[in-house]
Amino acid sequence: MFKIKNSVISSKYKNQEPILLAVDCIIFGFDHEGLKLLIFKREFEPLAGKWSLIGDFVNNDENVEDAAYKVLKETTGLESLYVEQLHAFGKIERDNGGRVVSIAYWSLIKLNDENKNLNVANHEARWVDINKVPTLILDHNDMVKMAMGRLQDRARFRPIGFELLPDKFTLPQLLNLYEAIYQTKFDDRNFRRKIIKTGLLIKLDEKDKSTSKRGAILYKFDYQQYNKLSKDGYLFEL
């Protein structure tokens, strides 16, 4: 006769403390200064006062993904972000406060005047340059590193960069973004050629004059065209 699953579980776990489940969020932002990461001053012991990613425990009655969304909404106030699961971090000793397995999520935010000075809901928050991330608690620096790699992977095949730009953007802005994501320089003329060739940009009749006398032509991303192309397995590669 088969044991029912829960009795297998309960016998197996009878003498153990349960494993606690948490989510942590790697939040990337981008503006004219570059690519940034949102970090927080930890508010509880152990390690109170240290820099950290933001996270929370997962409730029994909520989807793991929803727990991540909740954290993101509470801390940024934004509803519609690009969010993707990164990895589950499950080493025994990763959290010195107990056995906590953390499922990390990463997300992308367009920085603008409204959201760049975040200091939300009693959290002390700060945007830091992606190349100047301080030491974070626990394995949070590993999480950031892995998230950066994932961002690079994604940007390679999907027009994910546009999640980080305002609706209207210039080619130099887009170039800066890709250079920040890949931590390298691209030839601007070749970049231009490739990005235009994708057919995913719509040239507007406006210019942005904030960075040069001449001004740079504004473009917007053609979501319709993207949806059409991606159905046929289109790849957006630089």
Added chain:
Amino acid sequence: MFKIKNSVISSKYKNQEPILLAVDCIIFGFDHEGLKLLIFKREFEPLAGKWSLIGDFVNNDENVEDAAYKVLKETTGLESLYVEQLHAFGKIERDNGGRVVSIAYWSLIKLNDENKNLNVANHEARWVDINKVPTLILDHNDMVKMAMGRLQDRARFRPIGFELLPDKFTLPQLLNLYEAIYQTKFDDRNFRRKIIKTGLLIKLDEKDKSTSKRGAILYKFDYQQYNKLSKDGYLFEL
């Protein structure tokens, strides 16, 4: 004054059943017949007797990754497999036996005469063609689908395919593997050109005559060269 973390947790979780943590394994194998998936007859209720991935609960005192390795070793008897975390599946209702969050791992096995007739450790196991996977319990079919996508991603940039081939293999074999992974046909002449151009194959002075009168030249993968190239950011793309 700060609350210490565990007291935050314990108060938060006082009235809740703990979330249970499990691992499930998507095990791919490859031989002359094609790409296959290892599935198991579930041995306990609920859903006993149904086809399923193999998995187990994670103990409080073991790393999540080690739990996956343990499952893989117990079911396949093999120690050194390619193993990678796939995704954490965390919907509330994903397991009708209780609140179980499952972290899925996928792995690759070279099939040969020793391991293709697995029936290990009281598990009823079966290799099925990747295109003929039956309905599995819970969200296991989703896991397989996602793992297949991940395998395709990986094979695009890393010579991961070699994990699925014997040490000595022929170009037609390698072609078959890539066609199975991407579920498509490649032009054999162009495939040959590209794969040779990578410089990662060492031509041997032997032939495999099992599939043709003429016989096909055997190659082996040049791990040294791969390590050298990958340090400079080499990408293995088809």
Added chain:
DNA sequence: GATATTTATCGTCATTATGACGTTTATTAA
């Protein structure tokens, strides 16, 4: 109001990669 300055934009060219094929080779079975 001519000129210098600065960022943005457009153009060129040799080299390499790609896709789509046709042809030959080595071996064994008939």
Added chain:
DNA sequence: TTAATAAACGTCATAATGACGATAAATATC
């Protein structure tokens, strides 16, 4: 000897790439 068959090799037009040089538009300066 030849037919059959999978494996291996070769060709060519076209497209993509990397590395540059040159121009253009607007403002600031003399």
